[in-house]
Amino acid sequence: xxxxxxxxxxxAMVVKRRLSRQDWAEAALAALADGGLAxxxxxxxxxxxxTTKGSFYWHFANREALVQAAVERWADExxxxxxxxxxxxxxxxxxxxxxxxxxxxxxxxxxxxxALLAHADDPLVAPVLSRVTARRVDFIAACYAETxxxxxxxxxxxVLAYTAHIGLIQAQRASGGTLLADxxxxxxxxxxxxxxxxERPPRR
Amino acid sequence: xxxxxxxxxxxAMVVKRRLSRQDWAEAALAALADGGLAxxxxxxxxxxxxTTKGSFYWHFANREALVQAAVERWADExxxxxxxxxxxxxxxxxxxxxxxxxxxxxxxxxxxxxALLAHADDPLVAPVLSRVTARRVDFIAACYAETxxxxxxxxxxxVLAYTAHIGLIQAQRASGGTLLADxxxxxxxxxxxxxxxxERPPRR
DNA sequence: TGCCTTCCGTACGGTGCCGTATGGTCTCAC
DNA sequence: GTGAGACCATACGGCACCGTACGGAAGGCA
Numbered sequence: 001x002x003x004x005x006x007x008x009x010x011x012a013m014v015v016k017r018r019l020s021r022q023d024w025a026e027a028a029l030a031a032l033a034d035g036g037l038a039x040x041x042x043x044x045x046x047x048x049x050x051t052t053k054g055s056f057y058w059h060f061a062n063r064e065a066l067v068q069a070a071v072e073r074w075a076d077e078x079x080x081x082x083x084x085x086x087x088x089x090x091x092x093x094x095x096x097x098x099x100x101x102x103x104x105x106x107x108x109x110x111x112x113x114x115a116l117l118a119h120a121d122d123p124l125v126a127p128v129l130s131r132v133t134a135r136r137v138d139f140i141a142a143c144y145a146e147t148x149x150x151x152x153x154x155x156x157x158x159v160l161a162y163t164a165h166i167g168l169i170q171a172q173r174a175s176g177g178t179l180l181a182d183x184x185x186x187x188x189x190x191x192x193x194x195x196x197x198x199e200r201p202p203r204r
Numbered sequence: 205x206x207x208x209x210x211x212x213x214x215x216a217m218v219v220k221r222r223l224s225r226q227d228w229a230e231a232a233l234a235a236l237a238d239g240g241l242a243x244x245x246x247x248x249x250x251x252x253x254x255t256t257k258g259s260f261y262w263h264f265a266n267r268e269a270l271v272q273a274a275v276e277r278w279a280d281e282x283x284x285x286x287x288x289x290x291x292x293x294x295x296x297x298x299x300x301x302x303x304x305x306x307x308x309x310x311x312x313x314x315x316x317x318x319a320l321l322a323h324a325d326d327p328l329v330a331p332v333l334s335r336v337t338a339r340r341v342d343f344i345a346a347c348y349a350e351t352x353x354x355x356x357x358x359x360x361x362x363v364l365a366y367t368a369h370i371g372l373i374q375a376q377r378a379s380g381g382t383l384l385a386d387x388x389x390x391x392x393x394x395x396x397x398x399x400x401x402x403e404r405p406p407r408r
Numbered sequence: 409t410g411c412c413t414t415c416c417g418t419a420c421g422g423t424g425c426c427g428t429a430t431g432g433t434c435t436c437a438c
Numbered sequence: 439g440t441g442a443g444a445c446c447a448t449a450c451g452g453c454a455c456c457g458t459a460c461g462g463a464a465g466g467c468a
């Protein structure tokens with residue numbers, strides 16, 4: 001909501017900016033993160049961007065195209081970028097540890113995550129989500145394998161690590177945050193890291 | 205139709221009968237399971253039931269009331285009923301084992317589950333979902349405690365068990381079913397059961 | 409300066425849903 | 439059989455959104 005204001009402000013103060021396809025995609029991803037797939041709607045977004053549908057239908061054929069753009073953007077930002085960033089880390093155990101910390105850390109990340117999981121069977125979401133899920137688990141499994149775990153075990157570890165993570169953010173939200181109090185979180189993470197054979201990360 | 209019978213013919217296959225509040229709630233839960241919260245819509249449901257909105261607004265004040273009824277129905281069927289069924293099992297380890305088997309078994313159960321998780325922040329869903337989540341995890345933790353695990357550990361075990369389960373059905377759907385092939389499932393469950401300290405259930 | 413492309417504003421019609429109003433029909437007690 | 443209450447059908451207005459049509463404004467370039 002301060003977003004719309006900002007745009008209005010910018011419009012008034014500076015120069016009226018013409019929007020690009022990327023601007024729309026970015027706004028769509030933001031809307032997705034905090035309103036679900038249904039919030040990716042042309043007219044509301046236009047208002048939020050301080051423009052009108054006229055702009056939108058110049059850059060996109062229809063709403064479907066916008067959703068696709070947003071989802072692709074998400075896949076890149078929240079998976080490929082992270083993997084690119086972790087790939088140079090040579091020690092696989094350190095790599096895993098950093099991955100889990102990054103994943104568990106940001107609540108902003110999980111918001112888009114949850115919105116997409118919520119529409120996993122939507123024809124626009126499903127293919128990307130499926131690709132991303134496979135990519136992540138494969139990456140985790142490869143790290144485990146690199147630490148010396150036999151391949152079959154590596155995959156099982158990876159599946160557990162990934163599902164425990166997804167399940168945790170889901171259940172935390174489902175419980176209204178009462179599932180795990182903040183003060184119990186470190187102990188739980190220690191426990192989880194021990195279970196999935198990751199060396200305990202240093203406490204901050 | 206050649207019969208000029210007194211029985212009015214409806215488009216649906218069901219014979220025309222007067223509907224109860226429960227009929228609507230049941231249909232709503234079914235719609236929820238396979239179309240998400242948005243599918244709990246009065247007019248489509250009326251068509252599906254072979255009736256009209258006139259019936260609906262006799263039994264319910266508005267759509268909100270219908271959603272509430274469906275969600276409550278879900279909470280009872282998929283949590284309270286299961287717990288009632290498991291409570292008489294005296295051995296806590298057996299109780300846990302049966303619980304996990306029941307939870308992992310039915311795909312029909314998880315469909316409504318997923319639909320509700322998808323709308324965890326909806327004001328109509330949130331309170332019930334939060335209640336149910338707490339109830340389930342508490343139940344699991346109590347079982348663990350009863351097996352002799354110290355209380356703190358019991359809760360951590362319970363959280364892991366629950367989130368691993370939720371995460372698994374989520375990730376399976378997200379991956380389009382490719383996360384864990386059917387043939388890898390038993391081995392994974394063995395692994396999971398070992399990790400969360402539950403005696404391995406007998407293979408069927 | 410004028411022109412042409414790129415981009416945006418606005419008006420409009422269409423769709424799917426919610427909720428109300430009102431009158432009709434069915435059922436059961438009597 | 440009849441009347442009262444329970445239940446349903448239909449028509450209507452409203453809202454939020456999609457997508458189209460078309461007339462402009464903005465900004466580079468001759």
